[in-house]
Structure formats: structure tokens, C-alpha cells
Amino acid sequence: MKKENITLKDIAKVAGVSTATASLALAGDPRVNFKTKKLVEEVAQRLQYVPNEIGRSLRAKKAETVALIFPNTPHNAFTHPYFVQLLEGISEVLVQNSFQLLLSTTPSEADEAAAYDKILRNRRADGIILWPASIKDSNIPKIIESGFPVVYLGKWHHDDIVTIQRDDFGGAYEATEQLIRNGRTRIVHLTGPLDYQVSIDRVEGYKQALQDNKILFDPALLVEADFSREMADAAVQKLHEESVRYDAIFAANDRMAIGAMRGLRALGLSVPQDVAVIGCDNIETGELIEPALTSIHQPMREIGRLAAERIVAMLTGQDITDKQTMVSSSLVVRESCGTLKN
Amino acid sequence: MKKENITLKDIAKVAGVSTATASLALAGDPRVNFKTKKLVEEVAQRLQYVPNEIGRSLRAKKAETVALIFPNTPHNAFTHPYFVQLLEGISEVLVQNSFQLLLSTTPSEADEAAAYDKILRNRRADGIILWPASIKDSNIPKIIESGFPVVYLGKWHHDDIVTIQRDDFGGAYEATEQLIRNGRTRIVHLTGPLDYQVSIDRVEGYKQALQDNKILFDPALLVEADFSREMADAAVQKLHEESVRYDAIFAANDRMAIGAMRGLRALGLSVPQDVAVIGCDNIETGELIEPALTSIHQPMREIGRLAAERIVAMLTGQDITDKQTMVSSSLVVRESCGTLKN
DNA sequence: CTGCGTTTTTAAATCGATTTAATTCATAAT
DNA sequence: ATTATGAATTAAATCGATTTAAAAACGCAG
Numbered sequence: 001m002k003k004e005n006i007t008l009k010d011i012a013k014v015a016g017v018s019t020a021t022a023s024l025a026l027a028g029d030p031r032v033n034f035k036t037k038k039l040v041e042e043v044a045q046r047l048q049y050v051p052n053e054i055g056r057s058l059r060a061k062k063a064e065t066v067a068l069i070f071p072n073t074p075h076n077a078f079t080h081p082y083f084v085q086l087l088e089g090i091s092e093v094l095v096q097n098s099f100q101l102l103l104s105t106t107p108s109e110a111d112e113a114a115a116y117d118k119i120l121r122n123r124r125a126d127g128i129i130l131w132p133a134s135i136k137d138s139n140i141p142k143i144i145e146s147g148f149p150v151v152y153l154g155k156w157h158h159d160d161i162v163t164i165q166r167d168d169f170g171g172a173y174e175a176t177e178q179l180i181r182n183g184r185t186r187i188v189h190l191t192g193p194l195d196y197q198v199s200i201d202r203v204e205g206y207k208q209a210l211q212d213n214k215i216l217f218d219p220a221l222l223v224e225a226d227f228s229r230e231m232a233d234a235a236v237q238k239l240h241e242e243s244v245r246y247d248a249i250f251a252a253n254d255r256m257a258i259g260a261m262r263g264l265r266a267l268g269l270s271v272p273q274d275v276a277v278i279g280c281d282n283i284e285t286g287e288l289i290e291p292a293l294t295s296i297h298q299p300m301r302e303i304g305r306l307a308a309e310r311i312v313a314m315l316t317g318q319d320i321t322d323k324q325t326m327v328s329s330s331l332v333v334r335e336s337c338g339t340l341k342n
Numbered sequence: 343m344k345k346e347n348i349t350l351k352d353i354a355k356v357a358g359v360s361t362a363t364a365s366l367a368l369a370g371d372p373r374v375n376f377k378t379k380k381l382v383e384e385v386a387q388r389l390q391y392v393p394n395e396i397g398r399s400l401r402a403k404k405a406e407t408v409a410l411i412f413p414n415t416p417h418n419a420f421t422h423p424y425f426v427q428l429l430e431g432i433s434e435v436l437v438q439n440s441f442q443l444l445l446s447t448t449p450s451e452a453d454e455a456a457a458y459d460k461i462l463r464n465r466r467a468d469g470i471i472l473w474p475a476s477i478k479d480s481n482i483p484k485i486i487e488s489g490f491p492v493v494y495l496g497k498w499h500h501d502d503i504v505t506i507q508r509d510d511f512g513g514a515y516e517a518t519e520q521l522i523r524n525g526r527t528r529i530v531h532l533t534g535p536l537d538y539q540v541s542i543d544r545v546e547g548y549k550q551a552l553q554d555n556k557i558l559f560d561p562a563l564l565v566e567a568d569f570s571r572e573m574a575d576a577a578v579q580k581l582h583e584e585s586v587r588y589d590a591i592f593a594a595n596d597r598m599a600i601g602a603m604r605g606l607r608a609l610g611l612s613v614p615q616d617v618a619v620i621g622c623d624n625i626e627t628g629e630l631i632e633p634a635l636t637s638i639h640q641p642m643r644e645i646g647r648l649a650a651e652r653i654v655a656m657l658t659g660q661d662i663t664d665k666q667t668m669v670s671s672s673l674v675v676r677e678s679c680g681t682l683k684n
Numbered sequence: 685c686t687g688c689g690t691t692t693t694t695a696a697a698t699c700g701a702t703t704t705a706a707t708t709c710a711t712a713a714t
Numbered sequence: 715a716t717t718a719t720g721a722a723t724t725a726a727a728t729c730g731a732t733t734t735a736a737a738a739a740c741g742c743a744g
Contacts, residue, residue: 005465018725020724020726023701032722054701055701057701058396058731063396087445102443351731395730397699397732400699401733
């Protein structure tokens with residue numbers, strides 16, 4: 001039932017020319033006679049010829065494919081609320097440029113290194129879009145510094161690496177300041193794991209905002225969690241048991257913000273009256289819960305688009321003038337942060 | 343900076359054998375002498391040889407790759423809440439079996455046909471996992487009946503096609519019956535676009551449940567929407583303007599259920615007292631809103647896993663005994679449907 | 685030392701396209 | 715009629731691996 005595929009050879013034979021001519025004709029090379037070109041095109045059309053990309057790739061030494069590497073760690077899964085948006089942005093641009101998208105994860109942390117190495121060398125992809133993992137993960141620097149075309153979606157310490165970064169520092173600063181502006185002074189920062197750059201940057205932004213507003217940083221208010229709702233809930237419980245006093249929470253993602261809000265409710269505290277809350281990511285759920293969650297919006301789709309544009313540019317030999325791109329986030333103010341409506 | 347890749351030729355030269363021997367040695371062919379084998383392996387190890395998959399694919403006529411085709415229609419985007427879970431299930435199994443995952447979307451509806459055709463013929467993927475689109479979409483039957491290895495994630499009318507299906511009929515039946523059991527008799531079914539099989543099946547399930555409970559089907563209670571929150575909200579508004587009386591809503595997805603709940607609230611109606619609501623998909627948000635949403639849980643991760651297992655089996659020449667697989671959904675009862683706590 | 689059967693090794697073909705360098709062909713100039 | 719010139723075509727190499735069929739090397743008996 002499965003019909004054999006039509007190859008260039010078939011086209012050449014039917015058109016009565018050599019494969020060389022057929023190839024050149026289809027490529028629109030000016031050397032081939034107009035009539036011959038038309039003939040070959042007609043035959044190709046009629047036989048529904050589709051070039052075998054594998055053959056083409058082998059010869060051209062490129063696969064017209066970009067791999068999205070998303071390190072598979074407990075904190076970094078596809079379930080990340082905005083992973084899908086990133087994917088959409090990337091996909092959109094790649095499709096426009098006739099690149100394919102290979103999705104790469106690793107079976108387990110153990111063979112992570114080998115798996116990445118393979119991607120880099122087996123030539124299935126010409127370039128890589130790389131999502132950050134823990135700063136302790138030694139595979140990340142290995143990939144970035146391999147010389148393979150990479151767009152890194154985070155901060156990197158060499159400015160010859162092409163990166164797309166969010167302004168995590170600025171976002172955290174803005175969120176913290178918003179809480180301060182609303183009269184809060186004892187602001188808990190519920191951070192993600194501190195071996196993630198994003199967490200570190202947000203802590204910095206938080207601290208800077210405190211300092212600029214002459215509020216002393218209290219280490220008791222810096223609580224490390226794991227991005228999960230459950231742990232945020234538990235953290236609020238723990239703060240209560242330790243009788244820590246606070247009037248606001250800035251959580252490093254919306255899941256934790258939501259978890260914290262549930263914890264607060266369980267303690268009989270109301271949001272935003274007793275405790276104001278701000279999250280990060282601006283996931284859809286935040287808009288639908290009560291009170292609606294104030295959050296830092298991350299333009300993930302835009303980041304995906306930019307990353308794809310950059311890698312395509314690199315692979316098509318264009319010059320990248322500004323290798324580092326910073327996209328700014330914005331605060332979406334809703335009820336949970338206690339801002340008065342004007 | 344970018345070092346040239348090590349090829350089999352390099353290994354052969356360093357080991358002082360022919361490429362044939364090198365290849366055979368690495369493949370563990372018993373014809374090659376044990377000492378030679380060890381030598382070649384040592385050299386490959388030392389030079390960090392990784393076979394070029396493109397070359398291998400060309401010769402083997404297979405790419406060790408599966409494409410996930412997700413038709414890009416307004417109702418069918420990556421943003422589909424459980425797309426990510428599907429992806430996780432697929433990815434997990436493919437990685438285990440050393441298959442790569444190619445993500446395919448189409449630039450626009452216009453060149454959809456050409457794009458699919460290309461995937462089928464350019465040999466970048468050996469098999470396809472296909473997500474349903476509108477029943478009017480002529481590309482779907484084209485792909486399914488091409489003879490190319492396909493696992494279709496829906497119902498198909500020939501039983502020689504490998505499918506993984508959800509029990510949409512059963513799910514709708516169960517949801518409707520739950521509402522009836524809770525004393526509701528005028529149940530609105532907020533359906534998705536009726537050119538989708540899933541919508542048709544759910545309408546059937548809904549009708550059957552009504553009939554089995556001796557409730558007459560009222561066409562005025564069947565409202566077609568587009569899966570969006572906004573349109574569900576508007577639909578509730580419209581029902582009100584038309585003075586349609588009802589005491590329950592069964593929505594074809596959670597987004598619409600949530601939109602409907604917002605619409606009801608705007609009209610001053612309370613859920614579940616005035617109107618009981620059940621959705622489909624069991625998205626995370628449903629658990630977090632108030633009242634918490636009763637919903638039909640879809641085991642998307644499981645579906646992804648099964649689909650990947652099937653396609654891998656097909657591509658590795660295994661026999662598929664049961665070509666059609668039905669996974670059952672389950673009702674997750676929360677507050678919105680008005681079930682009394684026991 | 686020859687001949688025969690085994691083990692090992694390797695030359696060469698293959699997969700499907702692209703591209704270079706060489707060749708053929710037609711036309712115009714001498 | 716011959717040659718130079720340019721246009722059009724094609725043979726052959728190439729990309730990197732696998733695999734078949736043939737050759738080489740080896741061991742051992744006669």
C-alpha cells in the first residue's frame with residue numbers, strides 16, 4: 001500500500017534529463033534553459049515530488065532544524081505554566097523560516113551530559129535554544145561554550161553569547177516597590193530555589209527596593225521554597241508557627257502566590273487587608289481567583305519569538321549586532337496587592 | 343573555534359582499519375576480531391565519536407523521529423490547557439526509546455495541505471501522532487489514509503487505523519447524569535464547535551443521559567460556542583435575554599465553564615444554588631476558583647504515553663493486537679455541581 | 685609446501701540530494 | 715569551412731554512515 005517515494009532520479013528520468021539538471025532547474029539556477037526548467041517543474045509537480053530532507057541535509061551539512069533544550073529537573077518541567085507560550089513564540093517564527101523544531105528533554109539527570117553531547121554532535125539540529133537550569137548544572141556551560149550556535153534564555157557572563165533575558169531584577173524591584181507604596185513594610189519574599197539565577201536576581205531586586213526605600217532587610221522574611229503551591233502553603237504555616245510578623249508577600253511565581261493565599265486563608269488572614277500578595281508569571285488562573293492576583297507579567301511568547309529570530313539569524317549567516325536582549329516585564333495590578341482603585 | 347566533527351573515517355584512520363571494520367566493530371558484529379573491536383571502541387571513546395544521525399538516517403531510510411502534528415486552528419492551539427500534558431506523556435516514552443520528537447504546526451490554514459504532505463514525504467519523521475481537527479478538515483483523512491504510520495488521537499471509521507480515544511460520550515453521559523441526580527432537569531449543554539467530533543460525541547452522551555432519565559431534550563438548551571471563556575460568558579447573557587430557564591450547565595471545557603460562572607455571577611445568580619455547573623478537562627484553575635469546579639478529568643498524559651508507545655511499536659515492527667484503545671475519563675466532583683457532601 | 689576451510693578485513697555500492705568541473709552543443713565570427 | 719565564444723547539460727564527487735560481496739589472511743591437514 002505504502003508507495004515508494006519519488007526521488008530526484010525519478011524526476012530526471014521522466015523529464016529525460018540528468019539529476020544535475022533536474023536539481024539545478026528546481027533550484028532556479030539561471031544556467032538551465034527556460035524550457036528545460038519549465039519541463040522539470042511540470043514533472044515534479046505532476047509526480048508530487050518532495051525532496052528528501054535527509055539527503056539534502058547530509059549534503060548541505062545542515063538540518064534546517066532548531067532544538068529546544070529544556071533541562072528536565074524537578075523545578076523545570078513542561079508543566080511550567082508559560083512553557084507553552086514560549087513554545088508558541090518559537091514555533092511561529094521557525095515555521096515562517098522553514099525550520100523544524102526538535103524538542104529535547106533528557107531521560108534522567110544521570111545521562112543528561114551524554115544526551116546533550118549527542119545533540120551537539122549528531123547534527124540533527126543546527127542550533128539550540130537553551131532554557132536555564134540550576135546554576136550548578138555543569139551541562140549548561142558545556143553547551144554554551146561548545147561553539148555550537150546557541151541562544152540562551154538567561155543571563156550569561158560572556159557577552160559573545162547570544163541571550164534573551166527577562167528583567168527579573170527589575171520585575172522584583174517593581175513588585176516590592178508597589179507593596180511599599182501601598183504601605184507595607186514587612187514584606188516576605190517567597191523565593192524559588194536559590195541555585196536558580198532567576199531566584200538570585202529577584203532577591204537582589206527585592207533587596208534593592210527595600211534599601212532604596214530605607215527599609216532594613218530582615219533575613220527572617222526571605223523564605224526559600226520550590227516553586228510549588230504546596231510548599232508555599234506550608235511556608236505560610238511555618239511563618240505563623242514561628243510568629244513572624246509581616247504584612248505582604250512577594251512570591252517568585254503565581255503558583256506559590258496562590259498557595260500562600262490559601263495558607264493565609266486557612267489562618268483566618270484576609271488578602272489584601274491583612275497581607276498583600278504579588279506573584280510572578282501572570283498565569284491565567286491568577287485573574288480568576290479571589291481576590292484576583294497581582295502579578296508580574298512575563299512576555300514569554302515574545303521571548304520565544306526573539307529567541308527563534310536570533311537563532312535563525314545566526315544560522316543564516318546574518319550579523320547579530322546586539323547579542324544581549326533584555327525584555328522587560330510589567331506589573332499587572334489586581335486586587336491582591338491592596339492597591340486602592342482610583 | 344568550532345571544531346570539526348569526528349567522523350567514522352577519522353576513527354578508522356586512527357585505528358588503522360577501514361571504515362567498514364570500524365562500523366562493524368562499533369555495531370558489535372561478531373565477524374570482527376575481538377582485539378580489533380576493543381581497539382576501535384577505545385579510539386571512538388577517546389575521540390568522543392558520535393555518529394552523524396543524518397548520514398545514518400539516509401542509509402537506514404529512517405529518521406528515528408516521530409512528528410506530533412497539531413493542526414493549527416483557532417480552536418486548537420498550543421494553549422489548549424492540556425496540550426502540555428500530552429506532550430509530557432509523548433516525550434517521556436519517546437526519550438526512553440531513543441526517538442526524537444518533531445513538533446509540527448502549519449504557518450496558516452492555506453498551506454496546511456502542502457505542509458502535511460511535506461512531512462509525509464520528506465522523511466524527517468518515520469511516524470506521526472495526529473491530533474484531531476475539524477471533521478471538515480480534509481488533511482486529516484489524507485494523512486490517516488496515506489499508509490504512513492499514524493496514531494490518531496480520536497475516533498476513526500476504519501478499524502485498521504491505530505487510535506487512542508477518550509470516552510467523550512461516556513464522560514458527557516456521566517456529567518449529565520450527575521446533574522440529574524442532583525435534581526436538575528433543565529440542563530444547558532454549552533458545546534464546542536459542532537464540526538469537532540468531540541463536540542458531537544458529547545452532545546450524544548448528553549442526550550442519551552437525558553433520555554435514559556426520561557427528560558425531554560430541549561434544543562433551546564443546546565448552545566454552540568467556541569471553547570472560549572468570553573463566548574461562554576456571552577452565551578449565558580444571551581440565554582438570559584431570551585428568558586430561557588435552566589438550572590444547570592454542562593460545558594464542553596473548563597474555560598467555558600468558568601466563563602459561564604462569571605456570566606452567572608454578573609446576572610446575580612449563584613452557583614451551584616441557582617445553576618449547577620460541570621466542565622471538562624479538569625484544569626488546575628478549576629480547583630482554585632470559587633466555587634471549585636466539578637469537571638471531567640481527561641488523562642492526557644496517559645493518552646500521550648499510549649500514543650507514543652503505539653507509534654514506537656509500529657516503527658519497530660511489533661504487532662499491534664488491539665488497534666483501538668479507549669481511555670476512560672472520570673468525574674471529579676467539587677462544589678460547582680451542587681452535590682451534597684456526605 | 686600445497687590446498688582447503690575459517691576468520692577477518694576491506695573495496696565498493698548505496699541512500700538522495702547538491703555542486704564543481706568538464707563536456708557538448710549551437711551560434712557567430714573569421 | 716573553421717574556429718572562437720557562450721550557453722546548456724551532465725558526469726562525477728561529495729556529505730557520513732551501513733552493508734554486501736569479494737579479497738586477504740590465517741590455520742591446519744595431507
